[in-house]
Amino acid sequence: MSKPSLEQLLELAPKAIAPERDLWPQIEQRLTAASKPRPMRQLLAAGVLVVVGALSYTLWQPQQRPNPELLAMLAELQQQHQQQIAQLEQKSQWVQWQPASLTTPINQGVSELQQASDKIYHALQQDPQNQQLWQLWLWSQKRQIELLTQGQQLPVPANNPTQGIRI
Amino acid sequence: MNLAATSNTIDDETRWINQARNGDTQAFECLYHRHHQQVYALCLRLAGQVPLAEEMTQDCFVRAWQKLDLFRGESQFATWLHRLSVNQALASLQKHRSFWARFLPESSTEFHEISEPSTPLPNGMQLDKYILRLPERARVVFVLFALEGYSHEEIAQLMQITRGTSKAQYHRAKALLQEMLS
Structure with missing residues (x-):
């Protein structure tokens, strides 16, 4: 019997080949570690965009708006932000499994940002039409939320977290 | 497969895709089980x-999970996954080659010119037995052109080589395979 030609073998080549072992468990592990865009983050990003848009519109109105309205908006935003922070911090306490070496820098960063944010807020109360202060304030809030979210996604330590990784 | 069964298959797949988009790994596992053998066949032939x-x-399935939001249903999921897998597999191959290039002399990174496959293959995979013995670049071009139906223009773009190089590698692969078959 003659050997099959290359063309014949190409036609017979299977479209699907089963792997020798189950690859799913490792894929699943990587999926949980992979950073998939979360609806929460998307909502936050959308929220920040809406606020920036609304503020730009308000600040660039041809006629000056009375300060009380801006001050009221400022207070409301501050309140919403504090609520969001409280929720995230509460969530962090539920998943308090990370070693202190990982969480301490994040907590310190959040606390520094909070202090900065408070100072900017007080400055804004004095000068609510200062656009740069608004941007700085919103940025500090955004960073605070990002840091808290990062803190919740710290990796699970190995059996012995003090032991280094051997390569 | 009859029409009703085909329709159910598509319905299931659409549901799994939507669930996986919302972070449901079990739904994504169903997608994995439906398509992994096609992806593995491609990867085995490209990897050698x-x-x-x-x-x-x-890597391909992790990438698919990350990019699932970009699947708009304009093509079949299998087609989308196949395109994504080709791109990802080539990127992984490149990464693997770069990694070994740091430790091996340049001539060794093209790997064995014609060598025995490291793993025995089951029956019915006669061609693959030979394909896995091809030099890497010739093998990749041959698989993409002869088995996956890509044109030399597309291969050139994917591999960042010229169309002429793609053609030359294909003919080299073909000649080597015919030699092995003779």
Whole structure:
């Protein structure tokens, strides 16, 4: 019997080949570690965009708006932000499994940002039409939320977290 | 497969895709089980060895999970996944080659000119037995052109080589395979 030609073998080549072992468990592990865009983050990003848009519109109105309205908006935003922070911090306490070496820098960063944010807020109360202060304030809030979210996604330590990784 | 069964298959797949988009890994597992053998076949042929093919298959599904939001349903999921897998598999192959290039002399990174496959293959995979023995670049071009139906223009773009190089590698692969078959 003659050997099959290359063309014949190409036609017979299977479209699907089963792997020798189950690859799913490792894929699943990587999926949980992979950073998939979360609806929460998307909502936050959308929220920040809406606020920036609304503020730009308000600040660039041809006629000056009375300060009380801006001050009221400022207070409301501050309140919403504090609520969001409280929720995230509460969530962090539920998943308090990370070693202190990982969480301490994040907590310190959040606390520094909070202090900065408070100072900017007080400055804004004095000068609510200062656009740069608004941007700085919103940025500090955004960073605070990002840091808290990062803190919740710290990796699970190995059996012995003090032991280094051997390569 | 009859029409009703085909329709159910598509319905299931659409549901799994939507669930997986919302972070449901079990739904994504269903997608994995439906398509992994096609992705693995592609990866095995491109990689030329089982351990790397397994790693590449994992990379493809992790990438698909990350990019699932970009699947708009304009083509079949299998088509979308196949395109994504080709891109990802080539990127993984490149990464693997770069890694070894740091430790091996340049001539060794093209791997064995014509060598025995490291893993025995089951019956019915006669052609693959030979394909896995091809030099890497010739093998990749041959698989993409002869088995996956890509044109030399597309291969040139994917591999960042010229169309002429793609053609030359294809003919080299074909000649080597015919030599092995004779």
